Amino acid sequence: MVYDPSIRTHKLTETWISKASANQRKGRAGRTGPGVCFRLYSEEEFSKMEDFTLPEIKRVSLDTLILQILDMNMQIDVRDFPFLESPEIGPLNQTLESLKSQGVVNALNEKMLTPLGIILARLPVDIPISKMLIYACVLNKLEIALTIAAGLSVQSPFTNRSFRDSDCVNSRQHLLSDIGDPFTLLRVYREWLKLRMDGGQDTRRWARQLGIEETRLFEITKLRRQFKEILEQAELIPKQEAKEWEELSSKERRMLVGEKRKLFDLKKKAGYEGKKTKILREGQHFDTILEKSGRGLEEEEEKERRGPQMLENTQDQIQHLEFSLLSSGKALERELATHKFDDIWLYN
Numbered sequence: 001m002v003y004d005p006s007i008r009t010h011k012l013t014e015t016w017i018s019k020a021s022a023n024q025r026k027g028r029a030g031r032t033g034p035g036v037c038f039r040l041y042s043e044e045e046f047s048k049m050e051d052f053t054l055p056e057i058k059r060v061s062l063d064t065l066i067l068q069i070l071d072m073n074m075q076i077d078v079r080d081f082p083f084l085e086s087p088e089i090g091p092l093n094q095t096l097e098s099l100k101s102q103g104v105v106n107a108l109n110e111k112m113l114t115p116l117g118i119i120l121a122r123l124p125v126d127i128p129i130s131k132m133l134i135y136a137c138v139l140n141k142l143e144i145a146l147t148i149a150a151g152l153s154v155q156s157p158f159t160n161r162s163f164r165d166s167d168c169v170n171s172r173q174h175l176l177s178d179i180g181d182p183f184t185l186l187r188v189y190r191e192w193l194k195l196r197m198d199g200g201q202d203t204r205r206w207a208r209q210l211g212i213e214e215t216r217l218f219e220i221t222k223l224r225r226q227f228k229e230i231l232e233q234a235e236l237i238p239k240q241e242a243k244e245w246e247e248l249s250s251k252e253r254r255m256l257v258g259e260k261r262k263l264f265d266l267k268k269k270a271g272y273e274g275k276k277t278k279i280l281r282e283g284q285h286f287d288t289i290l291e292k293s294g295r296g297l298e299e300e301e302e303k304e305r306r307g308p309q310m311l312e313n314t315q316d317q318i319q320h321l322e323f324s325l326l327s328s329g330k331a332l333e334r335e336l337a338t339h340k341f342d343d344i345w346l347y348n
Contacts, residue, residue, distance in 0.1 A: 003061045005091050008098070010061070018053040022046065055085045062087055062095040063127050070105065070113045071121035077111060102127070122234045125227070129153060133227060137236050142228075143338035144186065150223035151185040154216055162211020172210040190339040192217050197336065218319045 001010045017025075022039070029035030039046070057065070066078050079092060099105040104117040104127065113121065116134070123130040129149045136145030151157075162168040175191060177183035188210070195203050207214040232239045 002059050005094050008061075016045070016049050018050045019046065020052045022049065057083065057085050057087050058091075062091060063099065066092075066095055066099060067104065067113070067117065067121050067127070070111065071118065075111050099127075102131070119234070119236070123230055125149075125230065126153075129227075133231060134236065137231065142231075142237065143335055146224040146227050147186055147189050147220065147339065148182045149227055150220040151189065152182060153223055154219045157185070157188065157212045157214075157216035157220075159211050159213055165211060168209070168211030172212075175210075186339065188212065189217060189220060190336065193336055193339075197333070215319065 002013050002015075003010050026037040026039075029037040069078055069081055078096065079089065096105060096110060099117070100107045100110070103114055104120060106112040106114055106117075116131075119134060120127055120130045123133070125133070129152065132145050132149055133142070136142045162172075172188070175184060175187040177187060192203060192207070192214075195206055204214055207217070228237070231237045
């Protein structure tokens with residue numbers, strides 16, 4: 001991944017490895033004993049490689065780095081900071097100008113952060129996401145902003161098949177928003193929450209029909225909670241966990257503790273399963289090992305036939321239990337109430 005300042009985003013770019021990386025990988029062949037290294041490129045191609053990989057500071061966005069330096073209140077010019085490996089002056093100046101235009105760095109004194117910048121420096125989140133969450137706290141639209149922020153921070157839930165299959169396109173037509181993709185994602189997430197709360201429909205089957213990877217929606221749920229905890233720690237919103245605990249009966253508290261213990265055991269089991277050595281046996285193609293470690297189409301279809309209750313995969317059980325802990329019945333009702341479709345200001 002390389003940061004492109006012209007479009008202000010990271011992009012995946014194909015590039016040759018460096019000679020240092022090639023030699024490091026060669027060392028793996030003889031790690032436990034004498035070995036032979038076969039390289040799938042010519043000596044001529046090897047000679048054209050860079051000696052070393054480009055330092056990370058020259059491959060990533062400088063926004064957060066500059067924010068952290070200025071937050072130390074050292075009253076020095078960022079350009080004079082004693083970096084171990086200095087970034088290029090062009091991207092550094094460009095980042096400073098961008099931060100000033102966003103109201104993060106003082107326009108009259110580049111050595112100081114604005115009040116907004118001071119708050120942003122306390123949030124370990126990308127600046128655009130942080131700004132959205134801060135303004136959402138002020139405008140009392142936090143729940144919706146949490147969903148959009150989480151949705152923009154995870155991989156797109158829409159599969160490649162969802163854009164090629166006309167049935168998928170037609171099935172989710174009612175969820176599309178004219179305002180933009182973030183609001184389409186917001187509607188998808190709300191519909192998914194509603195189906196899970198009702199409990200009358202298999203959400204896995206529903207997601208497949210719409211060309212959606214349900215795992216991404218579980219990730220959004222977890223990330224929403226993490227963002228909310230970050231805002232609580234920064235004292236931008238009041239803490240809810242103690243209040244939610246007080247609302248529970250003694251029976252509900254015991255059940256919650258039991259579910260957390262079960263989740264801990266499942267994660268421990270999943271870690272053990274992930275460390276199991278995969279053995280390639282005689283007459284077995286290598287692809288079969290990859291298929292078992294992944295989640296193939298046949299496995300998904302089999303799970304659909306068996307129904308939502310038959311969750312044999314440990315990761316599936318973890319996802320559902322984490323969702324249950326993060327989204328109790330009352331929490332789901334509150335969340336759905338804030339994601340209203342009849343909000344004219346937001347949706348029309």
